[in-house]
Amino acid sequence: MDCVGCGLAAVSERNERTAKGYRRFSCRACGKQFNERSAGVLNRTQHPSDVIALVVLWRLRYKLALRDLPEMFLIRGIVFSHEAVRDWEAKLTPALAESLRRRRRGKVGRSWYVDETYIKVHGHWRYLYRAIDRFGTLVDVMFSEHRDMAAAKAFFESAKMVTGVTPGRVTTDGHDSYPRAIRTTLGTGVRHRNSQYLNNRLEQDHRGVKDRYGPMRGFKCPNSASRFCRAYDELRNFLRCCSRTNQHVSANCRRFFFLRQTATALRLLQAV
Numbered sequence: 001m002d003c004v005g006c007g008l009a010a011v012s013e014r015n016e017r018t019a020k021g022y023r024r025f026s027c028r029a030c031g032k033q034f035n036e037r038s039a040g041v042l043n044r045t046q047h048p049s050d051v052i053a054l055v056v057l058w059r060l061r062y063k064l065a066l067r068d069l070p071e072m073f074l075i076r077g078i079v080f081s082h083e084a085v086r087d088w089e090a091k092l093t094p095a096l097a098e099s100l101r102r103r104r105r106g107k108v109g110r111s112w113y114v115d116e117t118y119i120k121v122h123g124h125w126r127y128l129y130r131a132i133d134r135f136g137t138l139v140d141v142m143f144s145e146h147r148d149m150a151a152a153k154a155f156f157e158s159a160k161m162v163t164g165v166t167p168g169r170v171t172t173d174g175h176d177s178y179p180r181a182i183r184t185t186l187g188t189g190v191r192h193r194n195s196q197y198l199n200n201r202l203e204q205d206h207r208g209v210k211d212r213y214g215p216m217r218g219f220k221c222p223n224s225a226s227r228f229c230r231a232y233d234e235l236r237n238f239l240r241c242c243s244r245t246n247q248h249v250s251a252n253c254r255r256f257f258f259l260r261q262t263a264t265a266l267r268l269l270q271a272v
Contacts, residue, residue: 005032021048041091041272051078053269055085056092057262060228060235063215090224093231095272096265100234101162109133110168112159113202114178116147117210120218121225128229129155132205135244138237139163143226152181160186171198201245208236235265 002009003025010028017023022036037043042052055069064072066082073080111134116127127147131139140159144151152175160166166186171193172178182192212232219225241249241257249257 003027003030003032006030041095042088045088047078047080047084049270050266052088052092053266055080056088056096056269057235057265059085059089060093060232061239063212065215090227092269092272093227096268097227097231097234099268100238100265104138104237105162106164108137108139108163108165109135110165111171112139112167112169113171113199114139114155115173115199115202115206116144116175117206119143119209119213119225119229121145121222122220123218126222126225127151128209130202130206130209130233131155131159132202136201136205136240136242138233141230141233143222143229145222147175147177149177149181152177153185156181156185166190169193171195173199209233238265 003011005027006029008027008029011025012028014024014026014033018035024033024035026033037049040049042049045052051073055073058064058072059066059069066085069085070080070082112131113133114129114131116129118125119128120126127144129140129142129144129151131141133139140155140162142151142155142158144154167190169191170178170182170186172182173196174194178194179192182190209229209232213229219228239258239261241254
């Protein structure tokens with residue numbers, strides 16, 4: 001571990017620990033004393049990192065309102081408010097989403113299904129661009145306040161950058177902005193299919209974010225909508241145990257996969 005003050009590696013671990021059990025260190029170069037959480041965004045929080053990580057994970061994974069989580073943890077003697085949940089979510093979800101996005105680089109197929117769905121933000125309908133491959137794996141997700149050529153181009157550029165893959169075929173609905181956006185960002189060699197019926201698999205996949213978004217009764221600002229929807233879709237894809245559509249996976253394998261992936265997600269959250 002490097003010093004959080006001068007950045008040098010001349011660090012010694014001290015014998016004593018903090019009140020919450022975190023290791024303490026001191027720098028031999030500048031004399032600064034710090035602990036495991038000093039360089040992270042949770043440095044000033046009064047709750048342990050594992051508790052905060054679990055709160056954020058449950059917030060993204062399950063249909064829970066902000067006020068549900070404090071009640072669930074209150075039974076276990078852990079006291080915090082719904083505003084603390086909101087603050088932890090804002091701090092941890094961007095880093096979690098970026099970590100999961102880097103993990104799936106180069107792992108998507110070359111046949112993409114692209115569509116946009118509606119979500120309500122501060123009383124106004126906005127757009128969530130989403131794309132999956134032929135096996136149901138997430139390609140990318142992007143929130144946009146407009147449904148136009150600029151938004152379509154930005155989405156395809158983001159999808160290409162995040163996945164590191166140029167698709168051979170893209171299936172969309174009949175919106176006019178898609179053909180030109182595909183030609184300019186992905187290239188003229190990409191085959192474009194324009195049919196709402198061929199895009200049914202993505203229409204069904206919208207159910208995930210729709211079911212999660214419904215109990216929340218919309219978002220208050222575009223930033224929170226973009227942050228939550230991206231982190232939700234990335235975590236949902238990370239915990240998806242099927243590698244292809246309609247694949248049968250036994251209950252025992254599902255449990256083992258879920259526990260392994262959840263442990264990884266919690267480590268990513270605690271490392272922020």
